[in-house]
Amino acid sequence: MFTGIVQGIANVVSVEQKPGLTTFGIRFPQEHLNHVTVGASVAINGTCLTVTSQDGDQLYFDAMQETLRLTTLGDLSSGSLINFERAARIGDEIGGHLLSGHIHTTAQVTAIERPENNCTLYFEVPPEWARYVFPKGYIAINGASLTIGDVTLNTFTVHLIPETLRATTFSELQTGDRVNIEIDSQTQTIVDTLARMGYDRPLQ
Template sequence: MFTGIIQSVGQIVSREPTGDDFRFVFASGFSTMDDVALGDSIAIDGVCLTVTDIDGDNIAADVSVETMSKTNVGNWQVGTKVNLEKSLTLNDKLGGHMVSGHVDALATCSSIENSGRSIAYTFEIPQDLDKYVVNKGSIGINGVSLTVNEIEDCIISINLIPHTLQHTNLGELSVGDQVNIEIDTIARYVEKMTRPQFQNAG
């Protein structure tokens, strides 16, 4: 489990095929590696991956073809900057919202505009996820916990403040880029619990 508060912007230093899968090595940029061990879960651009090797502050992770087809991992190349977050512990603050690291879909950046000191972004999400997103609700984009300003016809608008732009990779987005999105898990549970009531009412 994660919070969507990015701890480091890392960089891919190698990408190697391993049979049908790929092995990535990341320069993590973490301030300390004392709390990172083999087998730990790390959210990388919002994708929960398992640490398979550690060398200094470099970490390695294996990625399946399935994960690459459902996320933007297929676009990762040597030099790509990625958002990193270590898994949540019981002593940590829940500063963002509950993020599982299980990407729901890809969204496409459809516009970028200056808005005072912040930058306004819009993203087009798949139609089947529209019902889970609400105005002022939370959403994970490339692993970053963000607040939705507005959603209309599968287009979500979000403002990024300077701090977020400086401490994540979202400031490097261009129109047309794809991002990993994860909807608020609570929304799925609410739908499942209330679905029988609506079905019976119908």
């Protein structure tokens, strides 16, 4: 499990493509490598991956074709920056909301506004996932737990403060970029339960 609090930014140094498998070599800040072992879980842009090997400050992860299909990891190349979070431990503070690291879908950045000391990002999700997006609800974008702002049909906004921009890769986003989306599990359960009872939510 993960908390949605991004611990830092790491740098992709290699991408090795094999039949049915892609191996990522990612360089991490040294202070976040304590007690890392092969088999540990790390969220890479919100996607839970398993450490397969380590070489100094570089960790290696394998991603199957299905993972690449469902996420934006297939867009990564050498030099790409990613958000990361190591798996939560019992007793850790939950500063965001609990995440599984299983990506539901991707969204596209449709607009960016940068008023002084603020940043508003606009995202468009596939229509079938918009039913789980509510104003003031939780959503995970590239592994970061964020509060949803406005919602119109299948478009929503998030408002970011300077500290969030500093600690994540969101300052690098551009219009047209894709991001990983994990829907809040409690919201999904409630919406699906109500739909089975005949109280489906119309898009507005």
